[in-house]
Amino acid sequence: MAEHGHRITAAIACHVARVGGTVDQLTQLLMHPDHEGGRHTQNIALRSGQARALAYVRRVWDSACATVHSTVEVGSRQNSHEDLAALRARIEVTPWRGERGRTALRVLLAHLNFAETAGGRLHAASERQAAEEAGISRQTLRNAYETVLRPGGWLRRLRVGHGRDGSTWYLGNGPGSSTHSSSSRQKTTQFPPDPALEEWSTSETAAPADVDSTVISHLMAHDAFAHHGLGSSALLILGALHARPNQTVSELVITSSVSRATAYRALRRLARHGLVHHIGEVWSLAPRALQGFGNSHPEAVTDRQVVPSHGWDLVAHRCGTAGTAASRRTLHAAERAAYREALERLLEHRSRALVVVRDGHQVLVPALRPDEVPTPWRGPGGLVINPATGRIDPAWRVASDGRLILITTTDQRSYDELAAAHAEALREWESVA
16 A cells, blocks of 8 residues: 555656646645545655655655656657657667576567557557567566566566456666666666676676667567577577677677677577678678578588578477477467456356255255346345245345345344445445555
8 A cells, every 4th residue: 555655646746747846836735635646645744744754755756856857758659659769779779688688688679569569668468478479488578577677677567467458568768767868878787697697797798789679579489599499699699790790709799798608609509500600700690691591692601511591490490499489379378268268257156056054954046147146036125036936935035236145034134234234335345445
């Protein structure tokens, strides 16, 4: 409740700051006894005093002003496309170090694709959709979200999906987004670093990266770049070589944000499939490599022992990862079917019939939906007609929610009293909620 109240207070503060209000106006608004949005601030004043509440309002106001001044209001679809393009440029120059960072980049680009389709940073997508788009498993996607994207301010889940509706997400600007700058080339990292995943900051990887995120988005879902295939490091190498052709390994370490050893391993894997070649110390993409045809021109072959890979499907077959995406989609389809079947059973209120004992005899109470009590059973005033005799059974009633109620001699309250108590409890619950 405290976190929810703080979010409401921060949203009101951002609105006041954006329309040109002052901190005094915000304080007057929040402390007004009839203003429901200021309930959190009023509770702080009651518990800790007026001075503590005013200090809290000042902190919220400073944060709201910083947020408003560092963001641009999107007023049209053109502004939205420009905003997403600026975000893509910021992502492309951000160093994504280590395997964890490279996986997070794939997840972030998948959500950026969804946002571009939706027309803004606010978009809806399920975990299965994002995993299929990024070419990773759901558990890997969750780990990337929890360890890199959410702590780094890149992605926020505003509402968890339920039923047939996916989760609602919002794309952020990443670390350091509170400081407005016209240039997106800033040093950004994901902390805490993990030395085992090569997430250390060195003089080589401290500079801004430079990759083509469009290439990465296009290729990351293919089987060739699965975990046991070429991998995310080769994906970033291709994106860096496409953004800036003819680079040395030292330059690739900076532009792709991979360590020197990882860069050499990724280049060797790509070279074995004829996707890159080098002349001396300079590496470049093979002709039509990004179309999936490898080094198809004989005059461009620098190593006659390399057999060009004609298509990404052949690369995936050689890596032993062919069919990974199809298996993942099949698994997700089965999970969706099982989940929807469970939802349908829940909506139908399927449950076992209840057996009660009355006058020494077992009475079977059918487990029907509230709106499916048979019409022939219904009598005047909530009474129940016995289908066997066609007469009204005084021991049974239809409650206000449509369910059957069995009235016995041990009941201390009549049917009308039970219905009144139920209505009163319902009103109290809705008031508290």
